[in-house]
Amino acid sequence: MTAAALRPSDRASQPVLASFGAPPVEGMAALDRIGTVVMLDRDSSLFYEGDAADYYFRVIKGAVRSCKMLADGRRHIGAFFLAGDFIGLDADAIYPFVAEAMTSVTVMRYSRRKIDVLISEQPRVATYLVGIMRDGLCSARQRMTALGHMTAMERVASFLLELANRADDVRISLPMTRTDIGDYLGLTMETVSRAFSQLKNEGIIKQQNVHELAIVDRAALENLGEAA
Amino acid sequence: MTAAALRPSDRASQPVLASFGAPPVEGMAALDRIGTVVMLDRDSSLFYEGDAADYYFRVIKGAVRSCKMLADGRRHIGAFFLAGDFIGLDADAIYPFVAEAMTSVTVMRYSRRKIDVLISEQPRVATYLVGIMRDGLCSARQRMTALGHMTAMERVASFLLELANRADDVRISLPMTRTDIGDYLGLTMETVSRAFSQLKNEGIIKQQNVHELAIVDRAALENLGEAA
DNA sequence: CGCCCATTTGAAAATAATCAATGGAAGTGG
DNA sequence: CCACTTCCATTGATTATTTTCAAATGGGCG
Incomplete structure (x- = not known):
């Protein structure tokens, strides 16, 4: 299992035979050029459940949790995001959870619109993001095993x-x-x-x-x- | 929660504002041109845990389960794949689970190498696959909630x-x-x-x-x- | 220094697992 | 074609684990 669903760093160090090619480190550098640094206080939210998912985030410093309230008031934490982790890659049109700063937090904010443009110019950026998503899926699967058995x-x-x-x-x-x-x-x-x-x-x-x-x-x- | 982790069909019917653009239905048609139909008997395996992940599969008919054995002999089923579901999209270099036919099964098999070529020619194929992966992540998250709470x-x-x-x-x-x-x-x-x-x-x-x-x-x- | 809130610990209750036996349907071989 | 076998599902009784309820402890912050 994993503490953070989306974790690019480990992956970048693995050789990849598989589809979408190897994760290009330069993909991240290109991303950073369109990113904005954002700082948040403890207990503030990066975004709320249902907000339009216009941005991806990457944690630079601090810790963020994603929460979902169940109908009966129980709370589920989907992931803890620590330094290096991406937030929101799995969102479709809207964020399906609230992201809350557990500490004071520094994040990079990437406009998805700009990322789309970037991808059309540099396809390797897409490859990079796909790799991160695959990691996320992998972690999610491990975590399901943990929770289930x-x-x-x-x-x-x-x-x-x-x-x-x-x-x-x-x-x-x-x-x-x-x-x-x-x-x-x-x-x-x-x-x-x-x-x-x-x-x-x-x-x-x-x-x-x-x-x-x-x-x-x-x-x-x-x-x-x-x-x- | 979801019975099948990877499910393209629902997604194709949703409007998508988000990055990677809308899921192109034509992405699937392009894919099918490079796919091979494979039929399997009940209780046979599409692949084993640890096999090189050279192929994606999509279920045409029948039902497939993905299993992982835990160290102490317990068995975890990661997903049930029914008609329309993709198998193996989340695999990196090797499959992290065995895929077993629960019934006699017909699947499409797609070479990941060929898919890479296809993607370079038709970027929308990547968009299509990314959409499916995002669905997978979304389902996985729902399922985690289910298993956890x-x-x-x-x-x-x-x-x-x-x-x-x-x-x-x-x-x-x-x-x-x-x-x-x-x-x-x-x-x-x-x-x-x-x-x-x-x-x-x-x-x-x-x-x-x-x-x-x-x-x-x-x-x-x-x-x-x-x-x- | 004292209050507040998170954590720890304890006891009781609830939920699911385990152990065990029965029932039933599908497939096999006579 | 039927009886037998086998595997899977159901049901029951008991045990184990985790939750719930409750109280006490302790650390951090005003």
Whole structure:
């Protein structure tokens, strides 16, 4: 599973035999020329559910969550977007979710209209974006497996592993609340908390503070989380 | 949620403001010129997990499932592919799952190499494929919500609704076993069966036979299934 | 320093899984 | 053509996991 649905960076390092060709790094550079830097405060929204999806975003700094409210008031978090992640690529005409800044956030904003023009000039930009979408699909599939067939502990373990892989460090920052994690993993806040406590008691993780932890025994964590 | 991850037909009927332009119906016609018809017996595989992903497929007739085995032997079904659905669009260099024919099946097979050539000649083909991928992402997100936050009954109800929408009929054919449905919804066979029985007892559905049922009270089913 | 809110922890209740047995339909071989 | 076999579905009883309800703890911020 993955913490962020759309993640270009990993992909750029993989060789690709498949259709649409290899992801051109220059695709991103071309994109950046038409992007605008936007800064947002914590708890503000990049956009709301139902807004016209006129922009893509890419997170430069900070963390963003995408939420969807269910009919009965339950909340589902579709993804956590961290530095490097694209937001909104999967939107059609309107955004199907609200995107909220969990921290103060810096994002690049790309006009989809301009991107269309750019694509007609540089087809590799499309290739680049398609690669990102494919990654998104891949992550989504993994996450479905997680949500469908994993126990609470397995979900939490694989969530931490994903964050650890992104951080390239045993230290993990958790900008989100326990409730956020629960809404992301399909668990309650309490169950998430209990899983954390158990991992702590078993010496698999260590908590610096509520929003910062370190993986002590990675092998044990992988044992718990790598069911998929 | 959706029964099939990749579904082009619905999309072609939606207006699209967004990037990559409107889905060109002619994109599909161009594709078909480079496709090969393939027929497969029940229980045979289109491809195996780890195979080089050299082809996309589109189901013409019959039903296909994609499976992934988890480390502990559990099985996850990623998608049911019915007539019209594309298979393999989300694959990178290799297929990340096995695709198995649940019935005797007729599919179109498209060489990804040829598709690349086609795209360079007709950019709208790329647009068409991107649209399908976006649909896939959208469905995946809905399904994640289902798996993450829905009760057993809600999952089964929304599964039936999805099939009903695809069938455009109150009669639904279920080519898959109860175990298949369970592995798709993240439930056991028994729980699925109990949900069916309850829906039957409440007069919401009627069973012609095990693999054929009819929706009697659609409103009630939507009440149960439309949490998302 | 104290308040507020998120987190942690505990106990009870609900939901789904597991274990187990029965029922039924499709396909096989006599 | 029928009986047998096998596989799948259904139903029941029990167990396990997670949620829900409730209370206590603790850290951050004014």
